[in-house]
Amino acid sequence: MNIKIAVIQFPGSNCDLDTLYVLNNVMKIDAELVWHKQFDGSKFDGAVLPGGFSFGDYLRAGIIAAHSPAIDQARQMLNDDKPIIGTCNGFQILTEAQLLPGALLQNDSLKFICKWIRIRVDNNQTAFTNKMGLGDILDIPIAHGEGRYFTEKLKELEENNQIVFRYVNESGEAEENANPNGSLENIAGVCDLEQKCVGLMPHPERASETILSPEKTVHGKLFFSSMLNFIERNVK
Amino acid sequence: MNSFIVEIVMTLKSAARDPVAETIQRDLIAKKGYNMISNIRSGQYLKIDIEAEDMNSAKEIIIEMCNKLRIFNPVTQNLNILNVSKKNSREL
Numbered sequence: 001m002n003i004k005i006a007v008i009q010f011p012g013s014n015c016d017l018d019t020l021y022v023l024n025n026v027m028k029i030d031a032e033l034v035w036h037k038q039f040d041g042s043k044f045d046g047a048v049l050p051g052g053f054s055f056g057d058y059l060r061a062g063i064i065a066a067h068s069p070a071i072d073q074a075r076q077m078l079n080d081d082k083p084i085i086g087t088c089n090g091f092q093i094l095t096e097a098q099l100l101p102g103a104l105l106q107n108d109s110l111k112f113i114c115k116w117i118r119i120r121v122d123n124n125q126t127a128f129t130n131k132m133g134l135g136d137i138l139d140i141p142i143a144h145g146e147g148r149y150f151t152e153k154l155k156e157l158e159e160n161n162q163i164v165f166r167y168v169n170e171s172g173e174a175e176e177n178a179n180p181n182g183s184l185e186n187i188a189g190v191c192d193l194e195q196k197c198v199g200l201m202p203h204p205e206r207a208s209e210t211i212l213s214p215e216k217t218v219h220g221k222l223f224f225s226s227m228l229n230f231i232e233r234n235v236k
Numbered sequence: 237m238n239s240f241i242v243e244i245v246m247t248l249k250s251a252a253r254d255p256v257a258e259t260i261q262r263d264l265i266a267k268k269g270y271n272m273i274s275n276i277r278s279g280q281y282l283k284i285d286i287e288a289e290d291m292n293s294a295k296e297i298i299i300e301m302c303n304k305l306r307i308f309n310p311v312t313q314n315l316n317i318l319n320v321s322k323k324n325s326r327e328l
């Protein structure tokens with residue numbers, strides 16, 4: 001089976017080509033860049049909403065892209081058991097579109113933060129984490145001004161195992177100093193109830209080649225190999 | 237139909253920290269001696285020109301639109317209608 005993945009491009013996306021490069025050249029996956037208005041989810045087995053500043057982040061990061069016809073396609077794909085991941089701005093779009101719970105607010109420091117951090121895998125059952133171990137610590141960079149995760153339904157998320165990643169220190173503890181942006185409970189990424197849709201602020205596509213990684217790790221690849229694994233398992 | 241101006245402001249829910257307001261208060265107002273000011277919350281303001289039958293329907297259309305299009309995010313924000321006025325009474 002030839003697995004085909006879409007990288008959805010919105011006006012203002014700027015991690016689209018990086019993501020496409022990693023999928024095509026590092027992961028050797030058949031991936032295609034698709035303009036958001038022309039996106040037809042039935043032609044793909046999965047989709048990535050990349051980072052950037054869709055529609056200039058006007059009003060709120062992700063809200064205008066959340067009204068794109070691409071989101072209706074994404075919703076249909078999820079109904080058809082196809083995995084979708086949103087990284088950084090893609091995560092903001094998925095929360096504004098209510099495909100993922102919660103919202104991303106301006107960092108508590110009011111600064112744009114661009115650095116390598118660590119996240120812990122708190123749910124390794126999702127379409128994008130099934131090749132990771134529970135409690136694994138991943139090296140991965142963040143680059144955002146609005147990444148402070150907020151929800152009033154924390155208990156519900158915990159009960160449903162929807163908290164996928166937390167910002168942690170070297171020892172894997174989700175303590176205050178390891179929290180780069182003031183996110184509630186150090187939350188870095190969440191998933192939907194069916195665990196097929198995942199969103200996170202860090203950038204897996206920037207952590208998939210040793211040349212880019214200060215620790216020479218390639219933990220970003222695990223997201224995409226998990227996606228492949230999920231799709232292949234689903235087909236069988 | 238008449239012309240109205242509806243002014244709305246969207247503020248963060250009280251459970252969410254407001255670092256913009258905290259910075260204004262901590263690093264400017266308190267430092268300059270205005271210690272009588274105890275709390276500040278920031279928000280996003282929109283001034284909307286609208287054609288409607290009357291003030292009430294102008295207000296209702298705006299509230300419906302804000303909810304339907306998620307002009308404000310109900311996960312994090314509250315929507316407040318600040319003022320509804322007849323356009324020609326304020327802006328000739």
